[in-house]
Amino acid sequence: MNIALVQHAASPPSAPAVERGAHAVREAAxxxxxxxxxxxxxxxxxxxxxxxxxxxxxxxxxxEPVPGPTTEALAEAAADCGVVVVFNLMERDGGRTFDTSPVLDADGTLLGRTRMMHITEYEHFHEQGYYAPGDTGAPVYDTAAGRIGVAICYDRHYPEYLRALALQEADLVVVPQAGTVGEWPDGMYEAELRVAALQHGFFAALANRTGTEGQMQFAGRSFVTDPSGAVLAQAPGTEETTLHASVALGRTADAPARRLFLRHRRPDQYERGAVASNQDD
Incomplete structure (x- = not known):
């Protein structure tokens, strides 16, 4: 399976930006x-x-709603090109808004949407004023390209969420991100997801923004890692580019996590430990 991570900067207004995105889909295909x-x-x-x-x-x-104008434009491009597309937008659903990634199959079908579950609040990331906590759980999608899970930006910090995707046998977890230069110690974006891939036995692909908005300089450095935690491909930090990587999803069956770690879990004991700790208190 060939992955394309579109690393680009915002280019308002939104309508031409979506057209640019559809063009990026066609170029990648x-x-x-x-x-x-x-x-x-x-x-x-x-x-x-x-x-x-x-x-x-x-x-x-x-x-905007899902489906809506952006979903429809990307679905048309996906169907025209026969590719699976995962993107991200601020979704309006009734009186609530979510940080949402629709997943489009290669025929343009909207397979579903993943809403970001964990909503942060700190300097430059004032997300609790914009998003309701996601209520879609941790879905894994059977797509024409393989079994794909989505961890939106902040959700990648939560091992429980990534474990939920692994237990549903996601072969690939994609991470739409907006990470900035200096937000974390150098290399931590990569290190965190590399360890997660090793622990859970999936490929992971992080697509990050680049460019500068206000005081935020987005870090780029989109990358793909395999189930052993090895980085297969990485984009530069400052350039708008599309990173291509070829992965053999069948390798997940031989990953240490699939052969050993996940099989030897003891969740009954983890829960018992939590109960015992509460009783001791």
Missing amino acids: DAGADLVVFPELSFTPFYPRVPVTERSQSALDLA
């Missing part, structure tokens, strides 16, 4: 991609860098 993945808030500015209370528009005004 022409280069042999089976799966195209975009960063977090794929075709808009990174809204949460400014507290929502300082905006003239509400979160609802900035969001």
Whole structure:
């Protein structure tokens, strides 16, 4: 399976940005991609860098439904090119908004959507004013390219979430991200996901933004790691580019996590330990 990670910067207004995204899908497909993945808030500015209370528009005004205009435009490109597409947007659902990644199959079918579960709040990431906590669980999608799970940005920090994807036999976990230069110690983006891939027995592919918005300089460095934690391909930090990588998803069956770690889990004892600790208190 050939993966294309589209590492790009925001280019408002949103309508031309979506057209640019559809063009990126077609270019990636022409280069042999089976799966195209975009960063977090794929075709808009990174809204949460400014507290929502300082905006003239509400979160609802900035969001759109799924399916909606962006989903439909990307679905058309996916179907035309016969590729699976994972992207990300601010979703409006009734009176709530979510950080959402729709998953489009190679015929343009909307297979479902993953909503970010864990919502952070710190400098430049004022996300609790924009997003409700996700309520879709941790779905794994049977796509034309393979069994794919999605961990949206902050969700990648939670081993429980990644374990839920692994227990459903995700062969690949894609991570739409908006990570900045200096946000974490150098190399931690890679190290964290490399260890997760080793512990859970899946390939992982992180698509990050690049460019500068306000005081935020996005780090780029999109990459793909295999189930042993080895980095297979990585993009530079400052350039807009599409990173291509070829992976053999069948290798997950021989991963240490699939052969050993997951088989030898003892969740009954983990829960018992928590109960005992509470009783001791």
